[in-house]
Amino acid sequence: MSEDIILSTSGLTKEFAGFTAVNGVDLKVRRGSIHALIGPNGAGKTTCFNLLTKFLPLTRGQIVYNGRDISREKPAEIARLGLVRSFQISAVFPQLSVKTNVRVALQRKRGDSFDFWRSEKVLSSLDREALALVDAVGLSAFAELPAGELSYGRKRALEIATTLALEPEMLLLDEPMAGMGREDIERIEALIRKVSKDRTILMVEHNLSVVASLCDRITVLARGQVLAEGDYATVSKDPRVVEAYIGSGVGHGH
Ligand SMILES: Nc1ncnc2c1ncn2[C@@H]1O[C@H](COP(=O)(O)OP(=O)(O)OP(=O)(O)O)[C@@H](O)[C@H]1O
Numbered sequence: 001m002s003e004d005i006i007l008s009t010s011g012l013t014k015e016f017a018g019f020t021a022v023n024g025v026d027l028k029v030r031r032g033s034i035h036a037l038i039g040p041n042g043a044g045k046t047t048c049f050n051l052l053t054k055f056l057p058l059t060r061g062q063i064v065y066n067g068r069d070i071s072r073e074k075p076a077e078i079a080r081l082g083l084v085r086s087f088q089i090s091a092v093f094p095q096l097s098v099k100t101n102v103r104v105a106l107q108r109k110r111g112d113s114f115d116f117w118r119s120e121k122v123l124s125s126l127d128r129e130a131l132a133l134v135d136a137v138g139l140s141a142f143a144e145l146p147a148g149e150l151s152y153g154r155k156r157a158l159e160i161a162t163t164l165a166l167e168p169e170m171l172l173l174d175e176p177m178a179g180m181g182r183e184d185i186e187r188i189e190a191l192i193r194k195v196s197k198d199r200t201i202l203m204v205e206h207n208l209s210v211v212a213s214l215c216d217r218i219t220v221l222a223r224g225q226v227l228a229e230g231d232y233a234t235v236s237k238d239p240r241v242v243e244a245y246i247g248s249g250v251g252h253g254h
Pocket residue numbers: 016019020021039040041042043044045046047048
């Protein structure tokens with residue numbers, strides 16, 4: 001049976017002045033899955049992520065999204081194709097309300113001339129859409145609050161709302177739980193699960209218990225290469241994975 005692959009890489013490689021941070025990575029992300037990229041410190045996760053989001057140019061290899069070679073595309077171009085990095089726009093304006101932040105993201109998506117937005121009718125329909133997104137990420141009670149006054153975890157939820165405003169087909173999340181306490185982690189985990197219903201998600205995540213409960217498929221990187229791939233139960237038992245984490249000294253996910 002052929003798998004429905006939304007994003008794939010072949011021979012993905014990144015060299016920095018003689019040092020190979022990502023070395024011939026072949027990745028296949030299934031449509032509709034929540035896929036995690038994990039690995040010990042310095043494994044190449046962030047570099048790999050930055051290659052996928054086009055924040056870094058590749059040295060060699062190929063990235064294919066929905067059958068289209070995006071190896072040389074710009075971040076804005078792949079966003080238009082539906083492949084969006086969360087926090088890419090990182091447009092949380094602290095003085096603006098939560099709702100207005102989302103509305104600004106919706107306006108960006110439309111990208112029309114400024115005059116267009118002066119129409120009351122357009123503005124109120126955008127407001128309704130913004131409120132629906134605010135509600136979807138569980139921030140209804142804070143809609144009128146300046147974004148700067150949100151807790152850390154709720155700010156990340158707002159960032160997810162502004163990302164969803166771009167109507168991504170696939171979301172790339174860079175350590176969505178970084179710096180969060182348990183309560184916020186649970187909230188963002190539930191949110192990711194919810195927004196994954198009709199989307200594909202690829203995330204770099206250090207918190208292994210989050211990965212275990214949230215992700216269908218995991219790729220373990222070590223020294224720039226794919227060490228193992230599979231579901232959490234499989235990869236976490238793989239002796240090479242155990243060794244890579246132990247060998248790296250301080251592990252992640254505690
Ligand atoms: N701009 C750069 N120039 C030179 N070396 C780099 C650069 N960016 C990353 N590296 C190196 O590439 C390797 C992989 O780094 P990367 O940040 O991708 O790993 P990581 O798996 O995300 O690590 P961590 O878990 O610590 O965030 C590291 O050895 C790092 O020092």
